[in-house]
Amino acid sequence: MTTTDQPRKRMPRAERERQMMAVAEEIFSERGYLATSVDEIAERCGVSKPMIYEYFGSKEGLLVACIRAAREELAQATTAAVVGATTPEEALRRGVGAFFAFADSHRRAWSLMLSGDTAAAGPVAAAEIEAGRQEQAAIDVALFRAFVPDAPQTMLEAAAQVVVGACERLSLWYVAQDEVGAEEAADYLMTSLWHGLRGLIERAHPAE
């Protein structure tokens, strides 16, 4: 019944925490955050509820730990992908590619992070998710700024929101279907974003 199959063995804290996060990620993403009780997670870990409170403070704290881990991994993957790109187009293409590769290989964590009811866990979880979005948006704004230094700030911010929203929703669509592969989906996304941005820029500078 326990995940490790050892019938109730003591475990150092770090290892137990990792186990709890793995179990939580699985159950939360399967059944949803609200429909999962802390007792259930504890039981699947072969442990009692207060242990989870000891290590994560609250049910929301456990969720936030899962989200934060996934978020950090994603940020690392995308920033690593972008370094070394020589043109904005290439940077965008690589970033989008890394983004999709992550969503593709971490479907459970991904749908957990973005599934609506995760944000409902509480203010800290909602802030964590929003922080992920704004992190992406800030990177995008910086990228655009390098490309069009004299565009109005609000326009770039708006464009970044468009990119964030498009990435988020297309990735959710992607992980929920089977027909389209990650590369093709990333290509659709990249193409529409790229031309959308060029359109915005041309509109802002009709004379050039």
Next chain:
Amino acid sequence: MTTTDQPRKRMPRAERERQMMAVAEEIFSERGYLATSVDEIAERCGVSKPMIYEYFGSKEGLLVACIRAAREELAQATTAAVVGATTPEEALRRGVGAFFAFADSHRRAWSLMLSGDTAAAGPVAAAEIEAGRQEQAAIDVALFRAFVPDAPQTMLEAAAQVVVGACERLSLWYVAQDEVGAEEAADYLMTSLWHGLRGLIERAHPAE
């Protein structure tokens, strides 16, 4: 203490329901769904909790009624805006404009519908919100299809998701800030979407 200021008067069902939905929309969007207790809504209506259960079945049911009302109003506004457009570009422009006008004039309902924790209310609420997105996506696909009859279906679906995500996130950004007006924001959105779509189409038909 009651919304109507009449100290506890009986009220016909339809009127009481409307009052409950108005109060619920206000408190939910202020404090969040989870942090609001049914007792509190009932009290602000000058009524006791079982009345809400009598009329809406559950806390989630009350929320769904609020969402559905807003969703229907939005759908009506956007479809009305699109009829009579003679080109796809004009249709998209009008639709986006109506979308933003709605978000602008119904900020409370809008952030309630899209704020993360609303989807956490339960499966019915989540389905209601997702249905709104898919309704918009289906309309978009039909619009694109009329424009590029031979494009692969999955590409149009992906493009629709991009549009939906971009609209959603930009509208949330919009209602949370003051610097940019509704028309300007709608223009940013329209421009980037339009060029993004054209880019996708050109990529799919390089020879034409």
Next chain:
DNA sequence: CGGTCCAGCTTACTGGAAGTAGGTTACTTC
């Protein structure tokens, strides 16, 4: 006018899950 019917309303409860107080057990270290 007096009776009866029912929509609108209430009080007072149950059940279940989050979170906690305080104590117990087994492993490590000297």
Next chain:
DNA sequence: GAAGTAACCTACTTCCAGTAAGCTGGACCG
């Protein structure tokens, strides 16, 4: 083998969604 502490447990409290069962005031009928 005793001390100290990390890992763990049982047994609570609290809070809130949801429910059972009955009360009330006004509309309509005779």
